[in-house]
Amino acid sequence: MGRHKALPYVHRTFRGWHVRRTWVNTGEVSQLNRARIVSAAIDLIEREGADAVSMRRIAADLGVGVMSLYNHVPNKAALLDGVAEAVLSEIEFTDDPSAHWTDRVRAQARSFRQIAHHYPRSTMVVVSRQLQSSSGVIPVEYALSTMLSAGFDGREAVQLLRVFIAYIVGSLLREVGVTPTFAPVRPDVDVAAIDGGLFPVVASLAGELVKCDHDEEFEFGLEMLVQAMIVRRGARASTSEPPESGVIPSPGLS
Template identity: 45%
Template sequence: MSPPREPLTRERIVDAAVRLIEREGVEAVSMRRLAAELGAGTMSLYNHVPNKAVLVDLAAERIMADARPYQVDSDDWRDHIRAHARAVRELARRHPRAFVMLATRRLSSEAGFRTIEAALGNFDRAGFRGGVAVGMMRAMVSYLLGTLMREVATSPELGGIALSPYEDVDMSAFPLSAGVMDELGTYDHDQEFEFGLELLIAALERYRS
């Protein structure tokens, strides 16, 4: 009568963790809850995973592995940078609840270097080498990290702010803000992402000449 329970596996545990993270965020993950979701005893998990921290690490890695290498058929370095940036954004949008966690975490050396190498390749194509290329890559990473954190934080489908922020503030003290109140109160993430991206690319172009 007892259905032969699927045996516990690191695989199955990490899967469950990833699902839970994507559904309710990292803070919802607990060993007890995970075990319950798997129909197992809490402590059984510890036969496959040393502790919660590395379980979360494993889940983060699994999600990271969902980053697909970008595809682009162009010789223009700008198109490569655009495609790379958009691929990162795609990852963030596929896993909004996990993104902050991913961004905070140190990536595994292997995957990390794959990304770094690709980025360096793009800057190389643009004519940037050595320390300058590293600096540009880091500036780009910073911008991506920042916009995407903001985008994820303001996406309404996960409790992000709706606002309009001018509840009980005396706007007469802030004339410039008042003049762009409509723009301040709304987000067009597609357009904003592209705007910032083009801004940075323009800066690189200018740096070249």
Template identity: 30%
Template sequence: MLEAAIRVADRGGAEAITMRRVAQELGVEAMSLYHHVPNKDAILDGVVDVVFAAIELPDAGCGDWRDAIRARASSARSVLSRHSWALGLVDSRRTPGPATLRHHDAVLGVLRRAGFTLPMAAHAISLIDSYISGFVIQEVNLPVMTPDEVKEVAGGILENLPADELPYLTEMIVDHALRPGYDYTAEFGYGLDLILDALEARRK
């Protein structure tokens, strides 16, 4: 049932998750779902837990806390990019499931064992998760994804851009965005490393 609800949300967003639509996805009557869940909220709680279960837990035995958190952040970005509708749900549920709780505990454990004070661990989680969520929102809404699309869109902007009036934007497009190998998604790792380095400096 939860996988069916996720398929519904992948097509139409979280607001598309209704008892009727989930039932249609399963090929059953909506009333039959109430034999398994009490209401729609239970389904929403469940799909959030499934999303968290798909995110890689940080490796507790990793020698460098930054490597563990970096791997977890990359996994979270990958999962949330596939299910971007979940961004509005993951922090809104009042009854988190076991996978969600296990995930948060594992992240906290990596930070606490690395020497972060409890307040600093809270700051770190808030900062890292806000960065992941913000990047995913920006990424899924970009009008370009492939190099050809970048070339087409950036080239179109450049055609109508008064280079003498907007020299820095022109420079960014010509000498950065249109250069071979440009990939906006690579910015994720760069920004994440800046955050992790800053947290390391304040770790103790």
């Protein structure tokens, strides 16, 4: 019986799009194609990291000759672009232009984080590529449209997009243990052993430092960013708009 493998099949529309990973029997898909090659690259990246990717290694994993890959993928750079496109194409969100812009920002950030959770190492490939395909441009289109509709100018919209990407990727790196942390996922760090005489503040907050709820911390940071956007927008807005429900108006907030 053939081995089963999840291969991505895309269905997308401009204002509402999604991707389903459909289980197919690879024993029945004997012909090599771009989707199989990209899927093999994603699997390899998640196991060993992007540095492990080479055309020769992918060919070996698929059990085919390396030259046969070039009929579908011209080079490694194109393969990594394909990885980024495949990962982005699995983002599932439908933008609602009638929703408050702050809710749209939150939803988009959570959607990107969700797919980053599924493919943490491949997400690093995503943020390192300059994509021009639909799957690469659509999330950017959504995000920038939201920023512009909120009243930010083009430069601010791009800067805000980059801030959110940096925050989400940084959060992901911490969650998967790439960055240093005092959280329990680092058993080699003994906060209780820190000299309270030299570091009184750290010692006094040791109980908090060993707590780690990634979801809660992500939401805390996300809300900080959204509130900062509200304040910045209010400081330059030329028209009045009632504040979002639950938001305490800041000086200059319209």
